[in-house]
Amino acid sequence: MNGFQRNVLLPKWKRMCSEGPYDFVVVNGDLVDGLNYKERGMGMWTHSLDLQAENAAHLLNCISVQPEAPIYVIGGTVYHVEANPGIDQVVAEKLAALGKNVKYCGLEQILEIEKQKFHFSHWVSDSIYDGTSLSKEILMSKKHDIKVTGMFRGHRHHYGFYSDGFRFAAMLPAWKGRDAYVQKRGMRYATTQIGWVTLTVGKEYWNVQPTVWNIDDAIPTVSLGKKKETFAKEK
Numbered sequence: 155m156n157g158f159q160r161n162v163l164l165p166k167w168k169r170m171c172s173e174g175p176y177d178f179v180v181v182n183g184d185l186v187d188g189l190n191y192k193e194r195g196m197g198m199w200t201h202s203l204d205l206q207a208e209n210a211a212h213l214l215n216c217i218s219v220q221p222e223a224p225i226y227v228i229g230g231t232v233y234h235v236e237a238n239p240g241i242d243q244v245v246a247e248k249l250a251a252l253g254k255n256v257k258y259c260g261l262e263q264i265l266e267i268e269k270q271k272f273h274f275s276h277w278v279s280d281s282i283y284d285g286t287s288l289s290k291e292i293l294m295s296k297k298h299d300i301k302v303t304g305m306f307r308g309h310r311h312h313y314g315f316y317s318d319g320f321r322f323a324a325m326l327p328a329w330k331g332r333d334a335y336v337q338k339r340g341m342r343y344a345t346t347q348i349g350w351v352t353l354t355v356g357k358e359y360w361n362v363q364p365t366v367w368n369i370d371d372a373i374p375t376v377s378l379g380k381k382k383e384t385f386a387k388e389k
Contacts, residue, residue, distance in 0.1 A: 155199070158331050163348065166367060167213065167329065170350050173365075174218030180265070182308040182326055183230030183276025185210045185245045190234075190333065197333050203241050211248035222255050229261045230276045231309065267355040270303040278307035278325060284314035288323035295321065303360060304353075311336075312347040313366045326351055327366045 155164070186206035190198050200206060219225065227246040234241075246258040262275040273295070281287045291305050305323040314325035327347040336346065349366035 162369065163329060163331070166348060168216070170365070171216040171218055173352075175220045176218065176223060176352075177220055178223055178265070179214075179217055179219060179225045180263075180274050180306070181214060181225065181227045182274055182306060183228045183242060183261075184234055184308065184328075185214075185227070185230065185242045186234060187330075188234035188241070190335075204244075207241055207244045207248055210245045211252060214245070214249050215252045215254060219254075225249065225254050225256045226263055226265070226274070227256060227258045228263060228274055228276055229259070264302065267353075268357050270355055270360060271301060272353065272355075273300065273302045273305045275305075276308045278309050280310070284310070284312075284325060285316050288314055288316035288325060289318070291323040292316065292318055292321055304362070306351070313349065313351070313364045315362065315364075322362065324351060324362055324364075327364070331369060 186203060187198060188203065188206070189201055190196065214225070217225075225246075227242055227249070229240070229242045243258045246256045250256040259274075262273065264271050264273050266272075279287045279290060287310075288307070291307065294300075295302055295305065303321055305321075306326060307323065308326045308328070310325050311328040311330060312325070313327045316323050327349040329348050330346070332346050346369050347366045348369060349364060352363045352365070354361040354363070
Protein backbone atom coordinates (compact mmCIF):
# COMPACT_ATOMS: atom_id res chain seq x y z
CA MET A 155 0.00 0.00 0.00
CA ASN A 156 1.49 3.33 -1.05
CA GLY A 157 1.26 6.60 0.88
CA PHE A 158 -1.74 7.92 -1.05
CA GLN A 159 -3.69 4.71 -0.52
CA ARG A 160 -2.77 4.57 3.17
CA ASN A 161 -3.20 8.26 4.05
CA VAL A 162 -6.00 9.39 1.72
CA LEU A 163 -8.02 6.57 0.20
CA LEU A 164 -8.25 4.17 3.13
CA PRO A 165 -9.39 6.66 5.83
CA LYS A 166 -12.13 8.00 3.54
CA TRP A 167 -13.18 4.48 2.56
CA LYS A 168 -13.49 3.60 6.24
CA ARG A 169 -15.64 6.69 6.76
CA MET A 170 -18.00 5.62 3.97
CA CYS A 171 -18.22 2.11 5.40
CA SER A 172 -19.15 3.46 8.82
CA GLU A 173 -21.89 5.79 7.55
CA GLY A 174 -24.31 2.86 7.26
CA PRO A 175 -26.04 0.61 7.81
CA TYR A 176 -27.28 1.04 4.23
CA ASP A 177 -30.50 -0.52 2.94
CA PHE A 178 -28.78 -1.54 -0.31
CA VAL A 179 -25.50 -0.90 -2.12
CA VAL A 180 -24.72 -0.57 -5.83
CA VAL A 181 -21.11 -1.03 -6.90
CA ASN A 182 -21.07 0.53 -10.34
CA GLY A 183 -18.37 -1.33 -12.27
CA ASP A 184 -14.59 -1.40 -12.81
CA LEU A 185 -13.94 -2.97 -9.43
CA VAL A 186 -10.27 -3.75 -10.17
CA ASP A 187 -7.45 -2.03 -12.05
CA GLY A 188 -6.53 -5.07 -14.11
CA LEU A 189 -3.18 -5.01 -15.89
CA ASN A 190 -3.08 -1.30 -16.75
CA TYR A 191 -1.99 -2.44 -20.19
CA LYS A 192 -1.82 1.06 -21.72
CA GLU A 193 0.96 1.88 -19.26
CA ARG A 194 2.60 -1.56 -19.57
CA GLY A 195 1.58 -2.35 -16.01
CA MET A 196 3.35 0.64 -14.45
CA GLY A 197 2.17 1.59 -10.97
CA MET A 198 0.33 -1.65 -10.20
CA TRP A 199 0.67 -3.14 -6.73
CA THR A 200 -0.02 -6.58 -8.27
CA HIS A 201 -0.75 -7.86 -11.75
CA SER A 202 -2.76 -10.81 -10.42
CA LEU A 203 -6.44 -10.29 -11.22
CA ASP A 204 -7.36 -12.88 -8.60
CA LEU A 205 -5.48 -11.01 -5.86
CA GLN A 206 -7.08 -7.73 -6.96
CA ALA A 207 -10.53 -9.35 -6.88
CA GLU A 208 -9.84 -10.90 -3.46
CA ASN A 209 -8.82 -7.57 -1.96
CA ALA A 210 -11.75 -5.74 -3.60
CA ALA A 211 -14.16 -8.23 -2.03
CA HIS A 212 -12.65 -7.74 1.44
CA LEU A 213 -12.85 -3.94 1.13
CA LEU A 214 -16.49 -4.11 0.02
CA ASN A 215 -17.23 -6.46 2.89
CA CYS A 216 -16.35 -3.60 5.27
CA ILE A 217 -19.38 -1.54 4.18
CA SER A 218 -22.00 -1.43 6.93
CA VAL A 219 -25.35 -2.73 5.62
CA GLN A 220 -28.65 -3.84 7.09
CA PRO A 221 -28.99 -7.62 7.67
CA GLU A 222 -29.54 -9.33 4.29
CA ALA A 223 -29.31 -5.98 2.50
CA PRO A 224 -28.67 -6.60 -1.23
CA ILE A 225 -25.41 -5.55 -2.84
CA TYR A 226 -25.72 -5.13 -6.59
CA VAL A 227 -22.51 -5.39 -8.63
CA ILE A 228 -22.51 -3.86 -12.12
CA GLY A 229 -20.01 -4.93 -14.78
CA GLY A 230 -17.50 -2.36 -15.98
CA THR A 231 -15.54 -1.68 -19.16
CA VAL A 232 -12.92 -3.72 -20.99
CA TYR A 233 -10.15 -1.13 -20.39
CA HIS A 234 -9.07 -2.52 -17.04
CA VAL A 235 -9.29 -6.23 -17.86
CA GLU A 236 -9.19 -6.29 -21.68
CA ALA A 237 -11.16 -9.32 -22.91
CA ASN A 238 -12.32 -10.42 -19.47
CA PRO A 239 -14.89 -7.94 -18.10
CA GLY A 240 -16.26 -10.84 -16.02
CA ILE A 241 -13.68 -10.11 -13.32
CA ASP A 242 -16.33 -7.88 -11.71
CA GLN A 243 -18.45 -11.02 -11.42
CA VAL A 244 -15.53 -12.77 -9.74
CA VAL A 245 -15.44 -9.98 -7.14
CA ALA A 246 -19.19 -10.45 -6.59
CA GLU A 247 -18.72 -14.18 -6.08
CA LYS A 248 -15.88 -13.64 -3.61
CA LEU A 249 -17.97 -11.10 -1.70
CA ALA A 250 -20.88 -13.54 -1.55
CA ALA A 251 -18.50 -16.16 -0.14
CA LEU A 252 -17.83 -13.74 2.73
CA GLY A 253 -21.52 -13.89 3.64
CA LYS A 254 -23.01 -10.89 1.86
CA ASN A 255 -26.26 -10.96 -0.15
CA VAL A 256 -24.74 -10.18 -3.56
CA LYS A 257 -26.25 -10.10 -7.03
CA TYR A 258 -24.12 -9.69 -10.13
CA CYS A 259 -26.23 -7.70 -12.59
CA GLY A 260 -24.24 -7.77 -15.82
CA LEU A 261 -23.78 -4.41 -17.52
CA GLU A 262 -26.95 -2.67 -16.36
CA GLN A 263 -29.71 -2.85 -13.77
CA ILE A 264 -32.93 -1.00 -13.00
CA LEU A 265 -33.92 -0.82 -9.34
CA GLU A 266 -37.51 0.09 -8.45
CA ILE A 267 -37.92 1.84 -5.10
CA GLU A 268 -41.24 3.28 -3.92
CA LYS A 269 -42.56 2.88 -7.51
CA GLN A 270 -39.70 4.98 -8.88
CA LYS A 271 -37.13 3.41 -11.21
CA PHE A 272 -33.40 4.08 -11.27
CA HIS A 273 -31.06 2.81 -13.98
CA PHE A 274 -27.44 1.87 -13.22
CA SER A 275 -24.62 1.21 -15.67
CA HIS A 276 -20.94 2.03 -15.68
CA TRP A 277 -20.08 3.61 -19.02
CA VAL A 278 -20.91 7.18 -20.02
CA SER A 279 -19.77 9.07 -23.10
CA ASP A 280 -16.69 11.25 -22.83
CA SER A 281 -17.05 15.03 -23.06
CA ILE A 282 -15.20 18.03 -21.67
CA TYR A 283 -18.58 19.18 -20.32
CA ASP A 284 -20.24 16.77 -17.90
CA GLY A 285 -23.65 18.24 -18.69
CA THR A 286 -23.28 17.13 -22.32
CA SER A 287 -22.70 13.49 -21.37
CA LEU A 288 -25.43 13.42 -18.73
CA SER A 289 -28.06 15.33 -20.71
CA LYS A 290 -27.47 12.87 -23.56
CA GLU A 291 -28.41 10.02 -21.21
CA ILE A 292 -31.65 11.81 -20.31
CA LEU A 293 -32.45 12.55 -23.94
CA MET A 294 -31.84 8.97 -25.05
CA SER A 295 -33.95 7.57 -22.21
CA LYS A 296 -36.84 9.73 -23.43
CA LYS A 297 -36.27 8.87 -27.09
CA HIS A 298 -36.40 5.14 -26.37
CA ASP A 299 -39.24 5.54 -23.86
CA ILE A 300 -37.28 4.13 -20.92
CA LYS A 301 -39.38 5.21 -17.97
CA VAL A 302 -36.94 6.03 -15.17
CA THR A 303 -36.65 8.72 -12.54
CA GLY A 304 -32.88 8.76 -12.57
CA MET A 305 -29.73 7.24 -14.04
CA PHE A 306 -26.37 6.61 -12.42
CA ARG A 307 -23.13 6.33 -14.38
CA GLY A 308 -19.44 5.96 -13.54
CA HIS A 309 -16.33 5.78 -15.73
CA ARG A 310 -15.20 9.43 -15.50
CA HIS A 311 -13.75 9.34 -11.95
CA HIS A 312 -15.55 12.45 -10.65
CA TYR A 313 -19.01 13.50 -9.59
CA GLY A 314 -21.48 15.23 -11.90
CA PHE A 315 -25.22 15.83 -11.89
CA TYR A 316 -27.77 17.06 -14.43
CA SER A 317 -31.57 17.24 -14.34
CA ASP A 318 -34.18 18.53 -16.76
CA GLY A 319 -36.68 18.91 -13.93
CA PHE A 320 -38.38 15.58 -14.57
CA ARG A 321 -35.55 13.06 -14.42
CA PHE A 322 -31.85 13.18 -13.57
CA ALA A 323 -28.51 11.64 -14.48
CA ALA A 324 -25.63 11.46 -12.02
CA MET A 325 -21.99 10.56 -12.58
CA LEU A 326 -20.42 8.80 -9.63
CA PRO A 327 -16.99 9.54 -8.12
CA ALA A 328 -14.33 6.82 -8.03
CA TRP A 329 -11.97 5.24 -5.52
CA LYS A 330 -8.74 5.69 -7.46
CA GLY A 331 -5.90 8.17 -7.59
CA ARG A 332 -4.15 9.82 -10.53
CA ASP A 333 -2.25 7.10 -12.37
CA ALA A 334 0.24 7.65 -15.20
CA TYR A 335 -2.50 7.50 -17.84
CA VAL A 336 -4.22 10.51 -16.24
CA GLN A 337 -1.03 12.40 -15.43
CA LYS A 338 0.05 12.45 -19.08
CA ARG A 339 -3.18 14.10 -20.20
CA GLY A 340 -2.84 17.46 -18.52
CA MET A 341 -5.77 19.47 -17.22
CA ARG A 342 -8.49 17.45 -18.96
CA TYR A 343 -8.30 14.79 -16.26
CA ALA A 344 -6.74 16.96 -13.56
CA THR A 345 -9.66 16.81 -11.15
CA THR A 346 -10.21 13.31 -9.84
CA GLN A 347 -12.74 12.84 -7.06
CA ILE A 348 -13.16 10.03 -4.60
CA GLY A 349 -16.28 9.36 -2.57
CA TRP A 350 -19.79 7.99 -2.77
CA VAL A 351 -23.40 9.01 -3.40
CA THR A 352 -26.39 8.29 -1.15
CA LEU A 353 -29.83 7.88 -2.75
CA THR A 354 -32.88 8.49 -0.55
CA VAL A 355 -36.31 7.71 -2.00
CA GLY A 356 -39.84 8.29 -0.71
CA LYS A 357 -43.26 7.90 -2.27
CA GLU A 358 -43.19 11.35 -3.80
CA TYR A 359 -39.57 12.43 -3.66
CA TRP A 360 -35.97 11.45 -4.20
CA ASN A 361 -32.68 12.94 -3.01
CA VAL A 362 -29.14 12.42 -4.27
CA GLN A 363 -26.47 13.36 -1.73
CA PRO A 364 -22.81 13.21 -2.85
CA THR A 365 -19.89 12.95 -0.46
CA VAL A 366 -16.77 13.73 -2.47
CA TRP A 367 -13.19 14.93 -2.08
CA ASN A 368 -11.05 16.53 -4.75
CA ILE A 369 -7.59 15.02 -4.87
CA ASP A 370 -5.93 17.70 -6.97
CA ASP A 371 -3.36 18.01 -4.21
CA ALA A 372 -2.04 14.63 -5.31
CA ILE A 373 -0.32 16.56 -8.14
CA PRO A 374 3.31 17.06 -7.04
CA THR A 375 3.87 20.63 -5.85
CA VAL A 376 7.12 22.33 -4.89
CA SER A 377 6.99 25.60 -2.97
CA LEU A 378 9.76 28.02 -3.84
CA GLY A 379 8.75 30.51 -1.18
CA LYS A 380 8.92 34.24 -1.76
CA LYS A 381 11.68 35.25 -4.11
CA LYS A 382 12.74 38.70 -5.23
CA GLU A 383 12.83 39.15 -8.97
CA THR A 384 16.33 39.61 -10.31
CA PHE A 385 17.01 41.36 -13.62
CA ALA A 386 20.25 41.45 -15.55
CA LYS A 387 21.28 45.04 -16.22
CA GLU A 388 23.73 46.30 -18.73
CA LYS A 389 26.68 48.16 -17.29
